[in-house]
Amino acid sequence: MERRAGGRVQLEKDLVVYILVVGGGKIGYHLVRTLLAEGHEVSVIEKDLRVCEQIADHFDVMVQTGDGTSPRLLAEAGCNRADCVVSVAGRDQDNLVVCQIAKEIFKVNRTIARINDPRNEELFRSMGVDALINVTAAVANMIDQEINPKSMVHYLTMQHGHLIMVEATLSADSPSVGRAIAGLELPPETILVSILRQGSVQVPTGNTVLMEGDEIIAVTRSGHQTEVKHVLIGEKAPATR
Amino acid sequence: MIVIFGVGQMGSHLALQLEGEGQEVGVIDPDRHNLENLGQEFKGLMVMGLGIDRDVLTRARVREASCFVAVSRDPNTNVMAALVAKTQLKVPRVIARIEDPVLVDLYRRHGIEPISPTADAAREIGDMILSRGC
Numbered sequence: 001m002e003r004r005a006g007g008r009v010q011l012e013k014d015l016v017v018y019i020l021v022v023g024g025g026k027i028g029y030h031l032v033r034t035l036l037a038e039g040h041e042v043s044v045i046e047k048d049l050r051v052c053e054q055i056a057d058h059f060d061v062m063v064q065t066g067d068g069t070s071p072r073l074l075a076e077a078g079c080n081r082a083d084c085v086v087s088v089a090g091r092d093q094d095n096l097v098v099c100q101i102a103k104e105i106f107k108v109n110r111t112i113a114r115i116n117d118p119r120n121e122e123l124f125r126s127m128g129v130d131a132l133i134n135v136t137a138a139v140a141n142m143i144d145q146e147i148n149p150k151s152m153v154h155y156l157t158m159q160h161g162h163l164i165m166v167e168a169t170l171s172a173d174s175p176s177v178g179r180a181i182a183g184l185e186l187p188p189e190t191i192l193v194s195i196l197r198q199g200s201v202q203v204p205t206g207n208t209v210l211m212e213g214d215e216i217i218a219v220t221r222s223g224h225q226t227e228v229k230h231v232l233i234g235e236k237a238p239a240t241r
Numbered sequence: 242m243i244v245i246f247g248v249g250q251m252g253s254h255l256a257l258q259l260e261g262e263g264q265e266v267g268v269i270d271p272d273r274h275n276l277e278n279l280g281q282e283f284k285g286l287m288v289m290g291l292g293i294d295r296d297v298l299t300r301a302r303v304r305e306a307s308c309f310v311a312v313s314r315d316p317n318t319n320v321m322a323a324l325v326a327k328t329q330l331k332v333p334r335v336i337a338r339i340e341d342p343v344l345v346d347l348y349r350r351h352g353i354e355p356i357s358p359t360a361d362a363a364r365e366i367g368d369m370i371l372s373r374g375c
Binding site: 069070071072091092093094096097100101104105117119120122123126127 | 295317318320328329343
């Protein structure tokens with residue numbers, strides 16, 4: 001990919017994997033974008049037809065409308081050949097059932113669930129869900145960002161994957177403004193996934209020059225987020241959660 | 242002590258039946274109207290809340306229960322409530338209303354006793370029709 005050649009991206013030499021995403025809300029949407037940017041094959045199951053249409057319009061992925069906790073629909077979506085199932089629906093109970101069906105019936109190697117109530121973490125882990133996306137922690141970080149616009153949000157934490165999705169908004173004095181992504185000293189295993197600029201979403205390449213007001217979503221290895229933030233917006237991050 | 246999650250039509254019948262047979266019964270439901278309807282006849286403990294919430298289950302004294310029954314209309318909520326009761330609150334017998342046959346098999350392996358009233362009723366009606374010839 002262009003971005004890999006031009007940027008400082010040194011992702012692991014992963015094979016293309018097939019990832020089935022259940023739930024196409026905000027988290028699902030950004031997840032699809034990220035996974036496609038990494039070159040993976042992705043498909044989505046979402047119950048709301050309008051949300052399905054939006055995803056199908058924006059991305060080149062297969063989208064199925066329906067109940068992602070239906071074993072029949074999961075089978076139709078190719079769950080049996082999925083390397084990973086990520087369930088990011090709005091209700092914890094649905095995400096748990098999706099992951100258990102994926103793991104125990106379709107023998108999916110890796111299952112990831114969104115949880116809204118942190119008290120459910122123990123149950124999900126004891127039921128064999130491999131990784132959890134803790135939305136409550138993410139929201140707490142978003143509130144932090146409202147208080148300090150220069151701070152960076154851990155938009156999405158995949159605890160066992162050690163990947164963190166981070167969001168940063170560039171201000172006039174951010175050191176990356178006016179520079180091409182390829183020239184930035186980003187830490188290894190970092191990818192800029194999307195830029196929201198003047199209301200439209202752009203997929204950046206190494207040649208993309210960053211501008212004031214850009215809202216950037218990046219994925220990096222856990223532990224590198226402070227460095228990513230430093231390169232993009234300058235100041236040191238507050239203590240991370 | 243028997244605790245029932247979900248007191249729509251089925252759960253209400255069950256609660257009153259068991260109470261009528263002298264059992265101590267507690268019920269949980271997120272819908273105030275369901276609890277009010279049941280409360281006109283029911284004497285036992287009533288807790289408003291969702292059965293997947295450990296704090297709600299604890300308030301309904303599920304830890305002391307010999308049997309937990311999840312019969313709300315939502316199978317996934319029933320499944321998760323049953324798993325919490327079984328694995329975390331150590332309830333000896335856990336019954337959950339699950340309709341999908343694949344999920345019935347899956348959760349039976351987790352020690353949950355599944356019931357499928359819609360599928361069972363449909364089968365019974367079918368048998369009733371066919372037994373007298375059509």
